[in-house]
Amino acid sequence: MKEYKICIIGFGAVGKGVAKAISLKKDNIKEKYNANLKIVAAADSSSSAISSDGLDEELLLKTKEETGKLESYPNFGGNLNGMEILNEVDYDILIDVTPTNIETGEPALSLTLKAFEDGKDVITSNKGHLAIKFKELIATARENNVQFKYESTVGGAMPIINFVQETLNSCEVESIIGILNGTTNYILSRMTTEGSSYINTLNESQELGIAETDPTQDVEGIDAACKTVILANSILGVDAVYSDVDVTGISQITSEAISLAKKDGYLIKLIGEVSKEELKVSPRLVKQGSQYDLNGTLNMATVKTDLAGDVTVVGKGAGSLETASAILTDLINVIKMK
Structure with a gap:
């Protein structure tokens, strides 16, 4: 042995x-x-x-x-x-x-x-x-x-790198788009269901231990941007570094903006996009009931491939x-x- x-x-x-x-x-x-x-x-x-x-x-x-x-x-x-x-x-x-x-x-x-x-x-x-x-x-x-x-x-815990490299190794990956940070997903989900303000929801998530005492890396999109760089390099073969990512966080999202989106059948989520043309992290409108409609600290990613089409993985992004x-x-x- x-x-x-x-x-x-x-x-x-x-x-x-x-x-x-x-x-x-x-x-x-x-x-x-x-x-x-x-x-x-x-x-x-x-x-x-x-x-x-x-x-x-x-x-x-x-x-x-x-x-x-x-x-x-x-x-x-x-x-x-x-x-x-x-x-x-x-x-x-x-x-x-x-x-x-x-x-x-x-x-x-x-x-x-x-x-x-x-x-x-x-x-x-x-x-x-x-x-x-x-x-x-x-x-x-x-x-x-x-x-x-x-x-x-x-x-x-969400399988992504090994999954794509081993299970989808017959495919060429065109892009990966998803929710790559559990803390921001929790905050935006709570703001949507409770109608609460950003700062109150952030404070709540800190008390629960979901957000760090200094939440900057999460709420300003830094954590998700790091992940887009890792995916770009490891899966798409793009020679990228952190400074190549266009990053906008969620600290300016208001409960009013979330309420307006909700009335029209949309949610606001922090989305990371990885392709050979673009590396971007920003709040985006996504349809209610779509694969992006996830609550709590869940992460998800949709991998767009040439042979298998779109494959979506979901898992706990923290813990x-x-x-x-x-x-x-x-x-x-x-x-x-x-």
Whole structure:
């Protein structure tokens, strides 16, 4: 049986979801793929836990929940940072779930390049480095003969990148159009059903933990724009970066505008459009009852192909375990390629 030593850098909501998913599924993966998963290191922004014999996933989660820091993990807690861990720990696969930084791509960019240069496979949920350095990252992975997976960067649990590359690989994709951000979909859905103002709905979504304390990346369309760049590069082969996207967010949408649209049988949704001619994120009118008529944090994407016609996928675009499900899928795909 092959053993896979896993290093998780980033232990917020998604990182914890990855630990939980591994805890839930490791026995099934062992039986189905003859692979033994072992988390040998985990790190949050200020602390870490490291053990070559493997860390207990449930104890990691309990430690983080009760103390807020991984350094309190019994016997194996410490304060090494991400790069220090990569230099000192013997691991096979890096799972990078650090926060997205669209300006520099850090720390994910440096961590990923370091892992590649050391011959390690990488799975990420981080969009920042992909949105500004996609071509460089893919080229470096190939040069070092390692695998680089990033399904969870677009749509959370919604299958899109692997789905198109593997299931629709007989088709040429002409465009992808969809709702690529769960937070904005929740806000616009609530404004539509409740008639509430943007600011009140935003405050509500923050109280529920759907929107971040600083919601800028979501509500100004930055998150969705990153996803359009990743789709453009990975599926359409367009050499695009974040600055190539025409971006407008939802912060100027009023309840009056939503009410007027509703009277005419329309909804307002933040839509991302990906084609060889255009990369755009903006609020648009969509017909009630269409495939875009989704509530809550759901994401969707319609893939326009030459052979299969239009294929629409829908899934939860946010959530700890939901996003971790896509990361675990990538992990299984890495294992299958060994």
